Amino acid sequence: MSDEINLRILLANRPSGFPKESDFIIEESSIPIPEEGEILIQTEWLSLDPYMRGRMNDQKSYADPVAIGEVMVGGAVGRVVRSRSPIYEIGDVVEGRLGWQAYAISNGSDIRKVNLDLGPIQTSIGILGMPGLTAYFGFLDVCEPIPGDTVVVSAASGAVGQVVGQIAKIMGCRVIGTVGSDSKLSFVVDELGFDAAINYKKQDVGNALDVTCPNGIDIYFDNVGGFVTDAVMDRINTGARISVCGQISQYNLPEPEFAPRNMSILTRKQSKMEGFLVTKYQSLFDDGRIRMAGWIKSGELKYREYVVEGLENAPRTFIGMLNGENFGKTLVKLV
Numbered sequence: 001m002s003d004e005i006n007l008r009i010l011l012a013n014r015p016s017g018f019p020k021e022s023d024f025i026i027e028e029s030s031i032p033i034p035e036e037g038e039i040l041i042q043t044e045w046l047s048l049d050p051y052m053r054g055r056m057n058d059q060k061s062y063a064d065p066v067a068i069g070e071v072m073v074g075g076a077v078g079r080v081v082r083s084r085s086p087i088y089e090i091g092d093v094v095e096g097r098l099g100w101q102a103y104a105i106s107n108g109s110d111i112r113k114v115n116l117d118l119g120p121i122q123t124s125i126g127i128l129g130m131p132g133l134t135a136y137f138g139f140l141d142v143c144e145p146i147p148g149d150t151v152v153v154s155a156a157s158g159a160v161g162q163v164v165g166q167i168a169k170i171m172g173c174r175v176i177g178t179v180g181s182d183s184k185l186s187f188v189v190d191e192l193g194f195d196a197a198i199n200y201k202k203q204d205v206g207n208a209l210d211v212t213c214p215n216g217i218d219i220y221f222d223n224v225g226g227f228v229t230d231a232v233m234d235r236i237n238t239g240a241r242i243s244v245c246g247q248i249s250q251y252n253l254p255e256p257e258f259a260p261r262n263m264s265i266l267t268r269k270q271s272k273m274e275g276f277l278v279t280k281y282q283s284l285f286d287d288g289r290i291r292m293a294g295w296i297k298s299g300e301l302k303y304r305e306y307v308v309e310g311l312e313n314a315p316r317t318f319i320g321m322l323n324g325e326n327f328g329k330t331l332v333k334l335v
């Protein structure tokens with residue numbers, strides 16, 4: 001290992017609007033050496049997620065920004081290749097915020113051991129990791145589904161959306177997804193069993209919702225914000241539950257739009273709109289993983305991954321994901 005190099009991707013510039021490949025630097029360095037109590041992890045899979053766009057901005061949010069010249073933040077899974085820790089052995093599979101790099105050092109405080117009995121290694125950062133748990137708890141806890149409810153989920157073919165829609169079906173709901181292409185539309189309806197889907201780039205979303213949700217909307221799981229959300233809110237039923245998971249249509253705008261514009265409908269329809277962070281449910285993550293792994297094994301829950309090989313491709317793949325080029329959970333395979 002001593003003659004190998006560590007490939008790392010650093011933040012070079014703070015983007016205004018959509019990030020560019022030149023906002024990242026790919027750097028070679030020597031592989032770090034663990035100190036007493038630490039382990040060296042070789043990254044096998046890196047997750048690319050929309051929240052990373054927020055970390056490129058110079059503003060404190062629920063987490064600090066990535067500093068210029070620092071390794072990009074990111075969840076990843078890999079194997080322990082050197083250990084000076086009594087808790088981890090060489091060969092253990094671990095997952096955590098390892099960053100966009102081929103090798104990472106950890107003292108164990110920011111990682112967890114992965115149970116490979118639940119699913120293939122990369123599911124620990126996908127359907128059985130942060131995005132899947134976001135769908136699970138954001139839908140079941142925030143949206144409080146009742147069988148027969150009409151559910152709309154935006155970014156429906158993505159990492160979070162595809163899981164939300166399928167859990168909604170398992171809970172006996174009618175599910176309509178909004179997506180950005182006809183192939184994503186066919187996927188959620190024909191392969192995942194959604195009742196209908198709307199291509200927001202081609203169709204008038206309001207008219208399409210009138211056709212697909214003739215009895216109104218009881219639950220909206222919002223991943224996108226903007227005009228799609230406006231159209232959904234105009235059609236909510238009394239007692240609707242709206243979970244504000246994300247607003248990806250806003251992440252690359254220099255200034256956020258004033259949206260949604262129709263908040264007063266929450267009063268008239270006595271409805272709730274609630275934002276959440278997946279970390280709220282940290283103490284329950286294992287319960288969610290075990291239940292979803294059961295649904296995967298029984299064939300009730302499927303997952304589609306969008307895999308790109310090679311860490312050097314992470315910047316363009318990340319930018320592509322923000323543009324909708326991904327089709328399923330975006331992952332970079334390193335090993």
Ligand code: NAP
Binds near residue numbers: 157159276
């Ligand atoms: P994803 O859906 O796998 O990928 C992002 C997708 O967003 C793209 O594929 C694209 O799909 C869609 N999109 C991009 N620009 C859009 C626009 N202007 N209008 C509408 N859709 C647009 O991503 P993900 O990982 O599942 O994340 C989905 C959302 O959940 C994001 O908003 C993210 O920030 C949020 N999230 C929140 C939490 C939390 O704790 N609250 C945790 C994880 C994720 P189309 O081709 O369909 O447009």
Ligand code: FER
Binds near residue numbers: 050051075130245277
């Ligand atoms: C987290 C809380 C939220 C996290 C990611 C998110 C990686 C995602 C938020 C978003 O996409 O808006 O701890 O960890």
